[in-house]
Amino acid sequence: xxxxxxxxxxxxxxxxxxxxxxxxxxxxxxxxxxxxxxxxxxxxxxxxxxxxxxxxxxxxxxxxxxxxxxxxxxxxxxxxxxxxxxxxxxxxxxxxxxxxxxxxxxxxxxxxxx
Amino acid sequence: xxxxxxxxxxxxxxxxxxxxxxxxxxxxxxxxxxxxxxxxxxxxxxxxxxxxxxxxxxxxxxxxxxxxxxxxxxxxxxxxxxxxxxxxxxxxxxxxxxxxxxxxxxxxxxx
Numbered sequence: 204x205x206x207x208x209x210x211x212x213x214x215x216x217x218x219x220x221x222x223x224x225x226x227x228x229x230x231x232x233x234x235x236x237x238x239x240x241x242x243x244x245x246x247x248x249x250x251x252x253x254x255x256x257x258x259x260x261x262x263x264x265x266x267x268x269x270x271x272x273x274x275x276x277x278x279x280x281x282x283x284x285x286x287x288x289x290x291x292x293x294x295x296x297x298x299x300x301x302x303x304x305x306x307x308x309x310x311x312x313x314x315x316x317x
Numbered sequence: 318x319x320x321x322x323x324x325x326x327x328x329x330x331x332x333x334x335x336x337x338x339x340x341x342x343x344x345x346x347x348x349x350x351x352x353x354x355x356x357x358x359x360x361x362x363x364x365x366x367x368x369x370x371x372x373x374x375x376x377x378x379x380x381x382x383x384x385x386x387x388x389x390x391x392x393x394x395x396x397x398x399x400x401x402x403x404x405x406x407x408x409x410x411x412x413x414x415x416x417x418x419x420x421x422x423x424x425x426x427x428x
Contacts, residue, residue: 207359236415245321245405245418246360261415293359303347303409306416308359 207309226294234300253300321419340406
């Protein structure tokens, strides 16, 4: 089965801790994206990567970091600098960056700060 | 910043009725896409309409695009309880790198 997996499904973090959310895809897609969704709102772009070893800041990158060492993996670290990290995080991919094609989404990770 | 604005914010209808959701945007686009999200899940792509297209169909879905008014509509015909979800429009600008999402319409279909 081809698709995007995110883990864990639920994540709890104490204030001041860094946490890393996993995103893996076996679709052989070049481009990957991280979004944040708050209740009753649409998705906001955190970071995106069009190719391995390259990534760009989205609209709300402050307090987050990413890496893209492998084509299939795009982990997101939520650092202690992110003041309000409680949210639903979604990872997505698309065959080619810059194509404007449909994006394929993972099931999401719900992060709660205690 | 969110470019798309959906209208209405919430919609409740009876099974079998049609549901219409609208999306307005502010700047020129390459294409516009509609996605569905079931509660607590990821998004699922429904349909993509390019800036030079005016109407597109997919099963019970009909999407229109009016670039002069910077607006789009999604019509779901003969709705079912399983159509209950949030629906988002997303626009792609000329550079084609990023989707910009609206806040969504919550659709509830009562059986």
